Amino acid sequence: MGSLVKVARVGEIPPGSATVVDALGEPVAIFNVKGRFYAIHNTCVHAGGPLGEGCVNEAECTVECPWHGWTYKLESGQTTFDPDRKVKTYRVKVQGDDVFLEL
Numbered sequence: 001m002g003s004l005v006k007v008a009r010v011g012e013i014p015p016g017s018a019t020v021v022d023a024l025g026e027p028v029a030i031f032n033v034k035g036r037f038y039a040i041h042n043t044c045v046h047a048g049g050p051l052g053e054g055c056v057n058e059a060e061c062t063v064e065c066p067w068h069g070w071t072y073k074l075e076s077g078q079t080t081f082d083p084d085r086k087v088k089t090y091r092v093k094v095q096g097d098d099v100f101l102e103l
Contacts, residue, residue: 002102002103003102003103004093004100004101004102004103005023005024005100005101005103006098006099006100007021007023007028007030007099007100007101008021008030008098008099009097009098009099010032010094010097010098010099011097012099013030013031013032013037013099014032015032015033015034015035015058016032016033016056016058017031017032017056018030018031018032018051018052018053018054018056018063019052020042020050020052020053021101023090023101023103024103026041026103027041027042027043027052028040028041028042028090028101029041029042029050029051029052029063030052030092030099030101031056031063031074033056033058033061033074034058037092037094037099038061038074038075038089038092039089039090039091039092039101040063040072040074040077040087040088040089040090041077041087041088041089041090043087044065044067044068044070044072044087045070045079045085045086045087046065046067046068046070046079047065047067047068048067049065049066049067049068049070050065050066050067051063051065051072051087053066054066057071060073061073061074061075062074062080072086072087075089076089077089090102090103
């Protein structure tokens with residue numbers, strides 16, 4: 001297990017939304033989907049778009065890149081276009097009102 005780094009408070013990321021944090025020099029997008037938190041690298045593998053600014057689909061647990069529409073599964077980081085291409089994912093732990101990433 002890696003070290004836990006506090007990156008946000010639960011109330012700062014309402015359900016259906018995301019925030020972007022700098023986690024030890026890495027841009028990480030954190031998503032709240034129906035009260036469950038997911039974290040992926042903020043950079044789209046297609047053209048470098050900011051995934052944390054994308055549209056979250058809570059029913060499918062995905063995010064769509066705002067630049068060219070590439071869609072990513074938040075649990076695995078895989079694109080829905082090509083399962084072999086994916087962004088890095090991070091484990092999220094919630095303790096009380098604090099959100100931590102495992103790095």
